[in-house]
Amino acid sequence: MNLKKTMVLSNTYYYGNHPILVAVDNIIFGFDTVEERLKVLLFKRLVEPYAGEWSLIGSFVQEGQNIDDAASSVLEELTGITGLYLEQLKTYGNADRDTGERVISIAYYSLLKLEEDNAQLRDQHDSFWFDISEVPNLVLDHGQMVKDAIRKLKIKARRSPIGFELLPEKFTLRQFKSLYEQIYQAEIDDRNFRKKILATGLLDKLEEKDKTTSKKGAFLYTFNKEKYDEYLSRGFDIQFH
Amino acid sequence: MNLKKTMVLSNTYYYGNHPILVAVDNIIFGFDTVEERLKVLLFKRLVEPYAGEWSLIGSFVQEGQNIDDAASSVLEELTGITGLYLEQLKTYGNADRDTGERVISIAYYSLLKLEEDNAQLRDQHDSFWFDISEVPNLVLDHGQMVKDAIRKLKIKARRSPIGFELLPEKFTLRQFKSLYEQIYQAEIDDRNFRKKILATGLLDKLEEKDKTTSKKGAFLYTFNKEKYDEYLSRGFDIQFH
DNA sequence: TCAAAAGTGTTGGGATTACACCCATGG
């Protein structure tokens, strides 16, 4: 393309260019507090091409629709919950990435708390929560998107107290620690983890205990919303091992 | 103008969706080793809407063109140099972000060495290198793009030995330090900086001295390409104050 | 001879790691 020529066509600046289908795709992460595993939600694709194969969920960006709204609509329709954590990841736009038509896809990732609604999602949508270490082959470049999202989540977890979005209201330190172990794919020393996390002041200890995993019972904690917001704005840096 | 008319969609999955104009915009950073300032290259917009105002440079993504190639084409035509550092930043897609027509823009940022070709670029393209602390009002959401790019550059500088892309072949430690000071917008202790940077092994000391800024003269350094590549793949983490 | 930038080391404090044993309790 010749830049100067385009610039001269001042009245027809937009004219003659090639409009393209734009989609959003969503990498949905959830932490299963029972299995203590970080999961990603994948879908059996119902349409050709690639019907029957696993894929991310997405939609086309509609006329007059903000791209962020396109991504959050998908998520809200799926979960029935508004205000979930959602962040843009990256845009994938190789000319041949979709073999059916040219489509540019803006990938987002989102974090949600996995509690009982897990089964409900699955029934409604031919979907399944895969352990992030066991992601199957995905259609198109969705496998790359998931890889990129996991890498971004690692970075994010270090610089932002992200557990809030992935853990239920009340949780044990064991669950919190295994969330970090899942994200970093590494073991963390128990004593050092407790020390560092409690020192941040992010967690409030409750009176209650969870007795599902031990006879002694483990104290439940909850996030201190004020501290959390403070860290979100002031910045945060936590690292293990 | 009815954009839909221009698309012929062969498959029902894609049919009925709304194709959109897609652009790339480029935030071009350069480090001026004489002024010791980090700069961003902006352009006087020649077309309506907003003719005469400052803007980023960009282009529309063409039929069959990869988005990364669209971004690098712009940069190559502008500079005449291939293989410059170029990375995707973020996609901006509010429905009303461009008042002329709906356009989704994928922003990229790039780093280049500012040497003598500076003046040449300016003549050709109504462009000007602005200090990053003195960016004027920009058209559309380009101001936000520049802000986001600067934030990303800060993060990038910490985790990647990025100076390679912004400094000339030979440079003094003073220049290197002021590059970091410009990126972080903070003063850095001279002795600690030297210690830390030299300890990485990234720099090779040359015999030559640069005498333009002092009577004593400052030794010139050059990047050790092997170490640089090693850090790029293995990861890097440097922080000051 | 002096102004202006280049260059150079040490020390104290804080943070991080590594590491092992007692506690509580339900079955």
Added chain:
DNA sequence: CCATGGGTGTAATCCCAACACTTTTGA
């Protein structure tokens, strides 16, 4: 009463920040 997971503290090390003076030389 014992097996299982919950919970706790300290010492050694490393890394980082703070800090001031000497050198060189052109004008």
